[in-house]
Amino acid sequence: MPHVSLNLDLAARIQQRLTAPDYRRWRSRVEATGGCLKPVHLSGFRKLIDRTTGTVLDRLAGTIYAPCGNRRASVCPACSDRYAGDAFQLIRAGVAGGKAIPADVADKPRLFVTLTAPSFGAVHTRPTTRHGKPRPCPCGRFHHDDDPGLGTAIAPDAYDYRGAVLWQGHAGELWHRFTIRLRRELATAAGIRVKDFPQHARLSYAKVAEYQRRGLVHFHAVIRLDGPEGPDDLAPNWGDTDSLEHAVRAAAQTAQVTKTLDLDGQTEEHTFTWGQQLDIRVIHRPEQVEDGHGNLTDQALAGYIAKYATKGTSTSETPDRRVHSERHIEHLKVHPHHKRMIRTAWQLGGNEDLAFLRRWAHMLGFRGHFLTKSQRYSLTFTQLRGVRRTFQHHAALEALGVEPGSVVVINHWNYTGNGHADDAERELAEAIYQRKRDNRVTKKEDQP
Template identity: 35%
Template structure:
């Protein structure tokens, strides 16, 4: 089945005209079919469901109407796939990016149940990078002279310039004098594949979530100690069970997005907001004490990034484990009226990366199996093939012993390699098994709340707010029935999406003009 973009290529589109005309000519209620498929319009591979739809009066519980999907067009119910990856389904990813934008923005400026007072809390935008696992080709601009970084045309510096023509221990050049373009395929590739530590990188990806958890705890401990030194007293709160607890007067709420770099290592963009604690209502979002500023929050982030490390569990290939620590480049920026970056721009930036995955590395596949891993993993292949091979090799299972004498040894080996089983499960993600957008519970609104609000709005638009539809449905397949159906449904959806996008741009322009 071609993708949405493939449908408009001349060679493909010519073969779809007959299917599209057949649908429009033979369907008794063609516009009814378009309305029926509008819920999944624009989706690359919609889910087809079959079963019974029951309309119920929520007040009395009385069944008002029963309807089977056999009575619907195509004898099925269409539902959008909901894939967040823009490379897999652009339309569903566009919806997900809008929700991600709201999740991030509400934590910065309030709205949708979050008080607007959070905009006055100290907030920093930090970027945590992975350490170096070997020298790679990169593009570096020492000083920008352009006015707009999004359209930067500054000349980059040489990749890895050296005064002497040095070589690595494998005899390959250790210098590169090229000035790489932004779309250069060499970017992120090691200068020497044999010198690069692929095992360490996939292990770092796999345990980076644990490193972030410890870093977040260190930031909160640093701020709590700072409060004690400055004489800010802890807060006594009463839990739901009536138990009295003494907690620090400040806490940190975060929203985090993971971005995959060209070399295949993840780094994190994190918004950290400093909140206070209300002794009467711990769920309330109140400002922190006056004695703690945004500079203190930034200092706590820098301190934690320098000091916090973790050690991966022992592995049979490396009994001492691997060191998991942040790279040397930790960028921390304040978000307030004195800086050029705004909460809206940061929210848009993070929402964009929430729909991406490993596409920038050149690899994009579903979960690998023993039957398919051979197509991607190669210990002597290119950079990506070696990363996938490292995931599969380090996550290999241990076979059970065949006799009693070796059973205890095998049991010890199984305990030694605990924690690495997930590497095979996430080999298609180069070892990273975390979600690309996460947040603290108190940071902002949730995706579920946004989906519920959207569903309630649709029921109101359809004049069905007084009834509830209960579906007893089962999976019938995925994808459109014909490529012509995909062309017709997606064309209408793309037009609606472009109209909404143009309306949003016009509204933003009016708001910017009013502010000016």
């Protein structure tokens, strides 16, 4: 009964907000953000002034909302959606061209590679036979796909939480060592000196981190072999898909990070490597379809990466914000398995060599960016957002009937707060986002 009362109360407050005198103005601000759940409030003004006469052609003053830009769907679905769209464009440009990247990048050796973490103990799984029939988990039970226990330790006291968190904290550095080894393997196969590799070829990549259910990250990466100048340069004649795949396998097997750590007064040496599971798939042109050998089209790949990017930033295994004390950890609404990883990261962070783990305890020790790329892979998120801002700016000027070069734009805004007033406004903002999203989906489906 209290739950019903709460829903009725929320419905009443939503109705009250809908009939408030300032509702239209508020809705306009929220729609401008795409339905952001934590908009940034800015107060000030914007002026468009004729460059020749000094006449003020347009003026906006008061309060506006700007998107929060958070990539986590659990924090803001609207901004997470926008991030996924940008990730799609960024990845696709690097494998198929577009956005100032030449289309002939699609003719170069390209692979989709998944690197995994090692095992730190038995976890609950949904194994299947060769024919896809379910088999019992090592614990003896059959699990449903939505079982929250999947991926968690079967025997928590025997699981190596310490090793898992230490590996996670060094996963980004392990990736860096992998790329170094990959260049070495390619140079050796081509019969050139490693230091001369940049004069013959360039390794371009984009990778995204995705949490597994056990709380450890996978790295999904697009790897492309370019000429020395990047996407505009032909790949070397000795570089083909087979040689790139061979080099990736060798680099994955040999890359490692070795650290001497002072832990609780004891000096320990730790070596971090990739897990045994390695998946390599060839990327083909759009006219080629996915086949039984696991080959991918670049269009499908960009969609996969965008999905991984937002999944990696909206996982339920981690809380949305940093933790500030061990006591705080006990109140987190996460599975005990992931809570233990957070607690382990916090405790390890008490050592000087691993102080960074406390800052990233809420991410189960992972401190890397979810989507990173090499310098010449494709354009950047900043460039994509710049293109969007330019388009919006030109559309506004076109509506006023003026040319971009004929006006001066003056912006003066101050931060005054963020978020919505209450849960009623948040519900309405989310409804605005959902409507916009549904409209985009419908429009896309209607396209020939």
